[in-house]
Amino acid sequence: MAAPSVVVIGAGQAGSDTAAALRSQGFGGRITLVGAEGVPPYQRPPLSKQFLAGARSVADLALRPASFHTERDIEFVGRDPAVRLDRNGNRVTLASGRTLGYQHLVLAVGARARRLPVPGARLDGVLTLRTLTDAGRLRDRMRDTGRLLVIGGGFVGLEVAATARAAGLAVTVVEFGPRLLARAVSGAMSAHLLAEHRAHGVRVLLSREVTALHGDGAGRVCEAELDGGERIAADLVVVGIGALPDVGLAAEAGLAVGDGILVDGHLRTSDPAVYAIGDCARFPSPHTGRPLRLESVQNASDQARCVAAALCGTPRPYAALPWFWTEQYGLRLQIAGIGTGHDRVVTLGDPGAGRFSLLCFRGNRLLATESVNRPADHMITRRLMGAGAPLPTPREAAAPGFGFKAFQEAAAV
């Protein structure tokens, strides 16, 4: 019998970690890692932070050294996206025309930046940020720009705003929703971040919409028009209005999709030979009891290991606890758990001093801890939630003198 073969489509965080985890978990068959980009797998988080600020080079972003693939006998195919998936023939076709046969296929195709659906969105100087190429372009443009407009108050937009502000640019953020990061954090955390950005001199407009972008006659963006007619001058516009999961290949092959490639608790698509993981996958989460699609390194990485375990013969349902971090102006926000649907919040520490945690509860149940510069609260929440250990109730957390360190010690986990 031929050695089993796995083809991984998408050489980002999830794809690269799958190939690595397969080998470190003892997989002996063929592994092919197929990427659309011309560079080996790299880390995306620094693209809007240290890389954009010029504090990290391209070499620093590599997820693994150049020798990794040869050393672990992994075939890495770059700059050759998969264009067709033939599930009956267990084959994928790449743009170059090459076909790859597989026994198991892992779709780790990620997501792409949403484009702004308004006139002028294709003017020169209107950028999105998803890839290293995007980040390089943005970094170059920031050097000869005075006024930056960020459209969208999500993580990527706010990180770009903070980095640009620190570099001395005049920055405006326009957010369509009534608060920043509405889908990802509690109202109190949104308010804190808003105050932080304003204190650093960023002009933040909420509940406002960009309806058109205007060029300078030479095709370069110079102005944005808002609902109500107000105009904002800008030499550079970054559109950070979210990412769309890359479902095209899967949908064309008849796999079930719907804001993501739909997978079961073991991350299998509607075809048992095909898995989907990372930003492109919508999976049932035991932590929320409903299907979720997450855009985080933790999720990409943990799902990669889960699939590798299944392909190595030790399947287990995906149950890793979601966690996330962002950095803006030296403020380190870390989130453990998913706070959606919380109905009360207990604050630990002092928001005024920039060190605090918000504990988001539904009833007596802790759903998520949002920490600003209080990593112990984040880490201990992760540990306790991950282990299914008892968590503090709102009453316990609100009691004077409550601290996670003492709580963990008492729980002896």
Next chain:
Amino acid sequence: MAKITYRHPNGTETVVDVPVPNTVMRGAKINNIDGIEAQCGGSAQCGTCHVYIDEANALPLPAMHESEDDVLYGTAAPRRATSRLSCQLPVSEEIDGLVVHLPETQS
């Protein structure tokens, strides 16, 4: 350049020369050493680059920052007196010969 030994939980070890500047975490990554995940890429956020410094170590390691200490409260393998985040340990000639033990698990 500094010689660093990464000892795996099964007792095997990998000895590598790590160029300066780098961190003990990056030293493992650039040499394809399993056992350090470093999900956050070295920003002291994730706790998945946890190592134990060898008990016999007498080399001058930098003091622990408060945030490193905090992150070590949540590592997957038990925290010990010798626990450090390898992304917070800069490689220098002064730590030539350092031995670190990799924990059983990082996440």
